[in-house]
Amino acid sequence: MSYLDAINETRAELRELYKAVPGATQGFATLSKAVKDNGPLSLKEKEYVALGMALALRCSPCINFHVEALMKAGATREELGDVLAMAIQMGGGPTLMYAGEALACWDELAAKAAG
Template structure:
């Protein structure tokens, strides 16, 4: 049985909590970096999340895609804006980008129904 995107996100969070418990200083450092990147600079959080999503598609990191789609929804992104970012990722990543862009859109559509 295929997991839903919500289940995948929940499972990844559980795995990350275990990793964080094992290497707390690394987790703390990564959290500090993430906060510094998002809280500073001329780009909005939404714009930064679009960049992160595009990179996630190109790097073929499905857990990253799921987290950044979720973050984009919280940041007020629209499905049409998502499509524009995914189109750019496909242009940069070719066929593999197209496949992972499909994952990102399916994740968005599922989370939008929740």
């Protein structure tokens, strides 16, 4: 399955979850919006923190979503590489494996965006 397919599949699953438990998911959405819309850090910087957490927690769907969000926030592949290197340094071998996944996701989405 491609990364884009995985992102779309996760979005479809989440839409169903939002219908099943609207109170919890609306609360989470409110929290997410408040965190992203406030504070001294840019959205891109916040997304890099989120990606680092996703790598450390080994959450593939989270990695995919935050890579996509970083692309939309104007991140570059070079910046992504720097963040991945820092995550590898902090997380060791397991993070190395998920960092490879994050980079592959970036490359696939960039190729798709390029046409």
